[in-house]
Structures are given as C-alpha cells and as structure tokens.
Amino acid sequence: xxxGGKRLFGFVIASSAAILMRQRRQGRAVAHDSPVxxxxxxxxxxxxxxxxxxxxxxxxxxxxxxxxxxxxxxxxVLPAARTAGPAVLAAPAEAAALxxxxxxxxxxxxxxxxxxxxWVIGLQDVDIDDMTDLGLxxxxxxxxxxxVAILTVSFCLGLRRGDTHWLVPALHVAAxxxxxxxxxxxxxxxxxxxxxWKHVGIVDYIQRHGSVDPGLSTLQxxxxxxxxxxxxxxxxEVAGFGSPLSFASWGPVFFNxxxxxxxxxxxxxxxxxxxxxxxxxxxxxxxxxVGQDYFSPQAMSYFLYLAIVGACxxxxxPSAVSPRERLGRSMFRRRAVALxxxxxxxxxxxxxxxxxxxxxxxxxxxxxxxxxxAAVVVSHQLTPFMLILGLTAxxxxxxxxxxxxPLIVAALTAAWISFMAIDFLKGNLYWIVDSIGKLNFGSSxxxxxxxxxxxxxxxxxxxxxxxxxxxxxxFLGAVRRLRNGWFDLPAMLLMVAxxxxxxxxxxxxxxxxxxxxxxxxxxxxxxxxxxYPTLQAGRSRATPVLxxxxxxxxxxxxxxxxxxxxxxxxxxxxxxxxxxxxxxxxPPGSVFVAGTxxxxxxxxxxxxxxxxxxxxxxxEVRRSVIASPVTGIARLxxxxxxxxxxxxxxxxxxxxxxxxxxxxxxxxxxxEKAAESSPLFLTLYRGPDAEVFALTGQKAPE
Amino acid sequence: xxxxxxxxxxxxxxxxAAVALSTWLxxxxxxxxxxxxxxxxxxxxxxxxxxxGIRDRLAEGLLAVAxxxxxxxxxxxFMVLVRVWSPDAGLAVLIGFSxxxxxxxxxxxxxxxxxxxxxxxxxE
Numbered sequence: 001x002x003x004g005g006k007r008l009f010g011f012v013i014a015s016s017a018a019i020l021m022r023q024r025r026q027g028r029a030v031a032h033d034s035p036v037x038x039x040x041x042x043x044x045x046x047x048x049x050x051x052x053x054x055x056x057x058x059x060x061x062x063x064x065x066x067x068x069x070x071x072x073x074x075x076x077v078l079p080a081a082r083t084a085g086p087a088v089l090a091a092p093a094e095a096a097a098l099x100x101x102x103x104x105x106x107x108x109x110x111x112x113x114x115x116x117x118x119w120v121i122g123l124q125d126v127d128i129d130d131m132t133d134l135g136l137x138x139x140x141x142x143x144x145x146x147x148v149a150i151l152t153v154s155f156c157l158g159l160r161r162g163d164t165h166w167l168v169p170a171l172h173v174a175a176x177x178x179x180x181x182x183x184x185x186x187x188x189x190x191x192x193x194x195x196x197w198k199h200v201g202i203v204d205y206i207q208r209h210g211s212v213d214p215g216l217s218t219l220q221x222x223x224x225x226x227x228x229x230x231x232x233x234x235x236x237e238v239a240g241f242g243s244p245l246s247f248a249s250w251g252p253v254f255f256n257x258x259x260x261x262x263x264x265x266x267x268x269x270x271x272x273x274x275x276x277x278x279x280x281x282x283x284x285x286x287x288x289x290v291g292q293d294y295f296s297p298q299a300m301s302y303f304l305y306l307a308i309v310g311a312c313x314x315x316x317x318p319s320a321v322s323p324r325e326r327l328g329r330s331m332f333r334r335r336a337v338a339l340x341x342x343x344x345x346x347x348x349x350x351x352x353x354x355x356x357x358x359x360x361x362x363x364x365x366x367x368x369x370x371x372x373x374a375a376v377v378v379s380h381q382l383t384p385f386m387l388i389l390g391l392t393a394x395x396x397x398x399x400x401x402x403x404x405x406p407l408i409v410a411a412l413t414a415a416w417i418s419f420m421a422i423d424f425l426k427g428n429l430y431w432i433v434d435s436i437g438k439l440n441f442g443s444s445x446x447x448x449x450x451x452x453x454x455x456x457x458x459x460x461x462x463x464x465x466x467x468x469x470x471x472x473x474x475f476l477g478a479v480r481r482l483r484n485g486w487f488d489l490p491a492m493l494l495m496v497a498x499x500x501x502x503x504x505x506x507x508x509x510x511x512x513x514x515x516x517x518x519x520x521x522x523x524x525x526x527x528x529x530x531x532y533p534t535l536q537a538g539r540s541r542a543t544p545v546l547x548x549x550x551x552x553x554x555x556x557x558x559x560x561x562x563x564x565x566x567x568x569x570x571x572x573x574x575x576x577x578x579x580x581x582x583x584x585x586x587p588p589g590s591v592f593v594a595g596t597x598x599x600x601x602x603x604x605x606x607x608x609x610x611x612x613x614x615x616x617x618x619x620e621v622r623r624s625v626i627a628s629p630v631t632g633i634a635r636l637x638x639x640x641x642x643x644x645x646x647x648x649x650x651x652x653x654x655x656x657x658x659x660x661x662x663x664x665x666x667x668x669x670x671x672e673k674a675a676e677s678s679p680l681f682l683t684l685y686r687g688p689d690a691e692v693f694a695l696t697g698q699k700a701p702e
Numbered sequence: 703x704x705x706x707x708x709x710x711x712x713x714x715x716x717x718x719a720a721v722a723l724s725t726w727l728x729x730x731x732x733x734x735x736x737x738x739x740x741x742x743x744x745x746x747x748x749x750x751x752x753x754x755g756i757r758d759r760l761a762e763g764l765l766a767v768a769x770x771x772x773x774x775x776x777x778x779x780f781m782v783l784v785r786v787w788s789p790d791a792g793l794a795v796l797i798g799f800s801x802x803x804x805x806x807x808x809x810x811x812x813x814x815x816x817x818x819x820x821x822x823x824x825x826e
Contacts, residue, residue: 210787230778231742231771237789238725239738247735258767265764300771307768314761361754368750368769375772378779420783 227379262306451661459564578690645695749803
C-alpha cells in the first residue's frame with residue numbers, strides 16, 4: 001500500500017472511530033434517560049433489539065393493547081448503547097472504539113464496496129446491441145445480479161444485527177439505487193426515454209424565450225405547468241450548460257435517492273422501529289418499477305408530495321389526547337365515541353416521535369408545507385389531485401390537524417388552472433369529462449398484448465404480478481400489524497386514497513401506474529410490517545431469510561419490468577445525430593413525419609415544427625400510408641400545415657413497432673425502402689440506426 | 703451536535719460565495735456544476751429550515767432540499783410569468799434570500815430563540 005493509501009486508510013479508521021465514539025456517548029446519554037435502561041427493560045447483548053420499546057408499548061415490554069394508547073415512552077435506545085458490554089467497556093477507549101467501528105460500520109460496509117466493484121467490472125462486458133425484447137436483462141452479465149444479491153443479503157442481515165450505524169443501511173440503499181438506475185446511464189451514450197427529450201425541449205424553449213406560451217398546441221400541458229422546466233432552465237443557465245442534456249441522464253439516480261429519503265421521512269413519521277423504516281425504504285426501491293423517475297416534472301412533484309405528506313404526519317398529527325377525552329367524560333358520551341375513537345383515531349395519534357415544536361415553529365412549518373404545495377401545483381397536472389386526495393383522507397380521519405390544507409391545495413390548483421391552464425383545459429375537456437366517473441382501469445402499455453412480442457407479453461404480465469404482489473404484501477402486513485395492536489390508519493388511508501383517481505381521470509391510459517406509484521410508499525411500509533410487526537418481533541433467523549427471499553422476488557420482477565422496454569427506450573448516438581441533422585436542416589413550419597414518436601424529438605426549437613406520427617393516425621390512414629408510402633407521406637405533410645416535409649425512421653421506432661405491435665411488423669422497413677428508392681425523397685442522413693429524408697417538390701396528390 | 707451547534711449560517715455563506723464566484727467569474731465547468739447544484743438543492747431551504755431548530759437530521763435535510771426546490775421553482779416561474787427572465791437576477795435573489803435566512807439564524811441564536819426542543823434522534 002502506498003503512503004497515501006495508508007494515510008487514507010488511517011483517516012477512514014480514525015473518522016469511523018470518532019463517529020462511533022460520539023454515537024456511543026450519545027447512546028449512553030439517551031440510555032440513561034430511557035425508561036428501559038432505568039430498569040424496566042432488559043438489555044441483552046445477544047439479543048440486541050430486546051431493549052427497544054415502541055413509543056406505544058406499555059411498561060416492561062408487554063405487548064401493546066389493541067387500542068394502543070398506553071403510556072408512551074418516546075425514547076428508543078440507540079443500538080450502540082445496547083452493544084456496549086462489560087468487556088468492551090473495560091478495554092481502552094480507543095481500541096474499543098476501533099473494534100466497534102469495524103463491527104458496526106466498516107465491516108458491514110465491505111459488502112457494499114464489493115458489490116459496487118463487481119458491478120463496475122461487470123459493466124465492461126455489456127454489449128447493448130445484443131439486447132432482445134426482454135430488455136437489459138438479456139445482456140446484463142451475472143456479475144450485476146451478483147452485486148445486487150450481495151447488497152440484498154448484506155442489507156437484510158444488517159437489519160437483524162440491529163447494532164450498525166445508520167449510514168450502513170443508507171449506503172446499502174444508495175448502492176442499490178446506483179446499481180439499478182445508474183446502469184442505463186453508464187451503458188447508454190445518450191438520454192433515454194423520448195419523453196425526457198421533450199422535457200429538454202421545454203427547457204430549451206424557456207431558455208430562448210424567457211417565458212412560456214400555454215396557447216401552443218404542441219406539448220401544451222408542459223407549457224401550462226412550467227414549474228419544473230423553469231427551474232431547470234435557471235439551473236442550466238447558472239451552471240453554464242447549453243442544455244439539460246448534460247445532466248438529465250442521471251435523473252433516475254438523483255430522483256430515486258430523493259424518493260428513498262422521502263419514503264424514510266414518511267415512514268419515520270409512522271413508526272419508531274428503525275428496522276421497519278429501512279426495510280420499507282428497501283422494499284420501495286425494489287418494487288418501484290413504474291419508471292417515473294427520469295428527468296420529468298412528475299419526479300420532482302412526487303418527491304415534494306412525499307415531503308408534504310411526511311411533514312403532515314410528523315408535525316401536524318393530533319395530540320395524544322383522544323377525542324373521547326376531548327368530548328367529555330360522561331359514561332354515555334364516552335361509550336358513544338369509544339367505537340369511533342377505536343376505529344378511526346387509534347392509529348392516527350399514536351407513534352409520534354416528532355420534535356416538540358413551539359407555536360412559531362408550527363406556523364413556519366405550515367408556511368413551508370404550503371410553499372411545497374404551491375410548487376407541486378405549478379409543476380405537474382396530476383400530483384395536486386393526488387395530494388388533495390391524500391390530505392383529505394388524513395383530515396377526514398383526524399390524522400392531520402391542519403384541516404385547511406386540502407382546501408388550500410384545491411384553491412391553488414383551481415387558481416392555477418384558471419390562470420395558466422385554461423387553454424389546455426379547453427382542448428382536453430372532452431376526454432377529461434368523459435373519464436370522470438368511469439373506472440379507468442385500462443392502460444396504454446397493457447393494451448395490444450395480442451400484437452406484442454412474446455417477451456413483451458411476459459414483461460407485461462410480470463408487471464401485473466408485481467403490482468398484485470405489492471398490494472397483497474401490504475394487505476397481509478397491515479393485518480399482521482393489526483393483530484399485534486398497531487392500527488396504521490394514516491398509512492392505510494394514504495395507500496387507498498390515490499385509488500380514487502381511477503374514477504377521476506384516465507390520464508392517457510397511465511392512471512393505473514400512477515395510482516400504484518403513489519400507494520407504493522405505504523404499501524412498502526405495511527409490507528415491511530409483515531416481517532417486523534412489532535419491535536419485539538423479527539429476531540429469529542428466519543426473518544432475514546424471508547426478507548432476502550421477498551427482496552429477491554421483487555428484484556427479479558423489477559429487473560424484468562423496469563428494464564423490459566430498454567430496447568426501444570434507449571437511443572444510439574447515430575439516432576441522436578440523425579435527429580440533430582433534422583433539426584439543424586428543417587426550416588420553421590416544416591412537418592416531421594415519423595413511424596412512432598419514440599425517437600429523440602422536440603428537444604430543439606420544437607415550437608417551429610409540426611409533428612406527425614404514423615402510429616397515431618386512424619387505422620385506414622395508417623394502412624394507406626403503408627400501402628403507398630410516398631404518396632401517403634406527401635398527403636400527411638399537406639394535411640399538417642403543408643410546410644416542407646421530412647421523414648425520419650430510426651432503430652428505436654422499429655423496436656417499438658416490433659415490441660408493442662403499435663404498427664404491423666415490417667411497416668417502417670417498407671416505408672424506409674420506399675423513401676430510399678423514390679425520386680421525391682432526398683436522403684439527408686443515412687446511418688446504421690437512422691435515416692432522414694426530405695420530401696422534395698411535394699404536392700399532395702389528389 | 704445540537705441545532706445550536708450546527709454550522710448552517712457558515713455553510714450557507716460559503717455556498718453562496720462559491721456559486722456566485724463560480725458563476726460570475728466563469729470557473730471551470732466541474733466547479734461550476736458542483737457549486738450550482740449544491741446551492742440550488744440546499745441553500746434557500748436550509749436558510750429557512752435551519753432556523754426552525756429541527757433536531758432530526760433526516761427531517762431537516764429533506765425539508766431543506768424540498769424547500770430549496772420549491773423556492774427555486776417559485777423564483778423561476780415568477781420570472782417566466784412576468785417575462786423578466788434573467789438567470790443572474792434569479793440567482794441573485796436566491797443568494798440574497800439564503801444570506802438573509804442565514805443572518806436570521808445568527809440573530810435567533812444570539813437571542814436564544816433557537817433552543818433545541820427535547821426529542822430523541824433516532825437517525826444518529
């Protein structure tokens with residue numbers, strides 16, 4: 001080892017020892033104040049979790065009652081205090097600290113380092129050109145799965161140990177996020193998802209114009225809810241980038257880290273059991289297959305949603321005084337209210353481990369929450385409604401004391417729509433109204449399974465299975481927690497509330513996925529409760545085995561579903577080069593015809609052009625264009641503004657055609673061949689993955 | 703470390719200086735990227751949240767990031783709606799806000815208004 005390496009190693013050891021020593025001092029301090037260490041609980045080094053009491057647990061570690069409103073010692077013994085046995089205490093402080101640092105911090109981190117190393121080495125051998133319709137799963141080497149397996153086993157065993165530093169599970173989660181969501185960012189040379197390219201286009205619009213235009217017909221929703229795009233335009237300019245393309249590829253890693261922190265914040269407000277918190281975060285990461293984590297307004301709004309809900313659960317929970325006590329003490333009234341109290345509020349008020357804040361602090365927190373709500377309202381069209389549903393459920397069932405908050409969000413949403421989104425509403429009111437009251441259970445990506453490739457059918461069924469599994473685990477976890485005296489009403493409310501959107505909006509066939517996404521943090525919490533229903537439970541050897549098994553199933557599903565469409569979601573450099581030629585050549589007013597909209601589009605000067613996708617044309621138009629491509633495309637150009645016509649055909653469009661059946665297989669090949677051989681088309685760009693043609697001397701045939 | 707001992711005002715001051723210097727003196731892209739993202743993700747929110755004396759680091763950090771995003775969004779949307787788009791002005795407003803919040807924290811500490819509420823810290 002070099003001198004620098006030795007210094008670095010020494011620094012790491014010394015820092016870890018210092019952290020651990022500080023933690024132990026704090027742990028002892030807390031332990032001295034704790035009712036547990038004062039003699040009512042038993043501290044057992046061989047059974048580290050035994051001293052930890054739930055905030056609702058009665059004295060002596062007895063099982064909490066069903067009602068769960070026993071005297072609530074709000075202190076949980078820190079793990080480090082529990083591990084300090086007599087032998088360790090007798091040793092010199094530095095040696096003990098080093099040993100503790102190794103046992104509780106550095107040692108458990110070795111698997112994380114090993115996993116990351118294996119993952120990085122494994123990525124050297126990946127050739128994404130060999131990808132099949134199963135997505136990235138078909139080309140990832142065994143080492144990537146080995147890395148995930150190491151992380152999973154190490155994380156689940158660490159939960160059982162119960163004496164590790166909090167950074168250990170946090171770094172496990174971070175490593176899992178980097179492995180899963182960093183893999184595409186490293187493997188692909190360009191930004192994936194065609195939607196992300198459109199989002200870059202809106203940022204580009206704001207950078208050029210310094211404003212938005214909700215009257216534009218193309219990508220109108222983005223112009224009407226510009227919060228995320230305006231923020232990114234500001235950041236892009238300040239950071240000195242030409243466009244967000246420089247950093248947008250890492251959006252999934254960035255947002256998933258934020259999501260994990262948000263879920264930890266929310267769940268931390270629901271339970272004092274640290275194992276439950278981390279397992280919930282882990283399960284959330286392993287079951288979040290929806291893919292709404294890329295460079296998008298919904299990703300930022302979702303994080304803000306978690307922050308708002310977490311803040312409400314943390315600082316705006318009802319006090320420990322029950323409605324029974326508030327409403328009076330007469331026998332009749334007490335009995336009358338008892339049932340309601342038992343059903344509704346027993347889980348709402350209890351496990352509060354919040355800071356005891358002052359009045360001005362609460363007012364400041366309320367102002368902050370309102371500010372977050374406003375940011376959600378101006379950034380995304382769906383999240384405010386999810387927020388209204390969730391907050392209303394909490395207020396109705398007395399799990400949130402700020403009764404005005406849902407009304408405030410509703411008023412802000414109504415004001416914004418009437419101010420900025422009225423043009424969007426005029427153009428889309430027909431389908432919005434049409435979907436209200438109907439059960440919008442269909443999905444844009446679950447449709448056309450009959451036309452899809454067998455691999456995509458498998459991916460689709462795996463997604464359904466994963467969703468059903470997550471809801472099933474959540475339900476079973478809720479039942480097990482209930483049987484152990486924990487009525488997690490706020491979590492159940494927030495799990496169910498997004499489901500009402502199924503009757504409110506089809507959201508372009510995506511509402512089912514969005515409902516799942518908004519329910520997932522609470523499903524993960526309840527599912528984690530299946531393994532850790534109480535602070536006393538979950539110490540057997542079987543628990544980590546079950547946790548590993550559960551994680552393995554969810555991760556297997558996640559790899560299949562989350563990576564399942566990567567063959568069409570990623571774009572090669574050649575495709576991006578073709579798109580750049582298109583935008584660099586076409587004059588304003590031109591019409592861009594493509595097979596599908598699955599290619600890098602609308603990312604530069606997007607408002608200057610008209611966009612036509614064959615896949616979105618009526619069936620008879622599609623058929624006629626594919627039958628006689630040259631005349632058909634000329635007609636489409638004439639019908640959509642009549643400017644100069646361009647045709648772009650890319651590998652990713654063909655991949656979508658083959659995978660999803662959105663066009664009959666071979667249609668784009670036929671169109672491409674016809675354009676190559678027609679004198680009416682001039683080839684502007686020809687590469688291995690894309691071709692761009694200009695329609696010359698066009699006149700729409702009769 | 704208690705909230706009284708947390709170095710938020712110094713951190714805010716240093717971050718504001720870093721982003722201002724790297725932007726307006728056109729530092730290398732790497733420095734500019736790190737300082738910009740760090741500033742936009744933490745400082746405006748920390749200026750407010752740091753004054754509340756929240757002891758839980760997770761809650762404090764998460765709220766600071768969320769509020770930073772919200773305040774950045776507010777400033778950017780205001781410039782877009784009023785059609786006074788100026789990234790330099792937007793940055794200046796956020797830096798001013800952050801410095802004001804940092805100064806407020808110093809004043810609150812001097813007055814003893816930031817006494818930490820007693821509560822367990824489960825994530826430490």
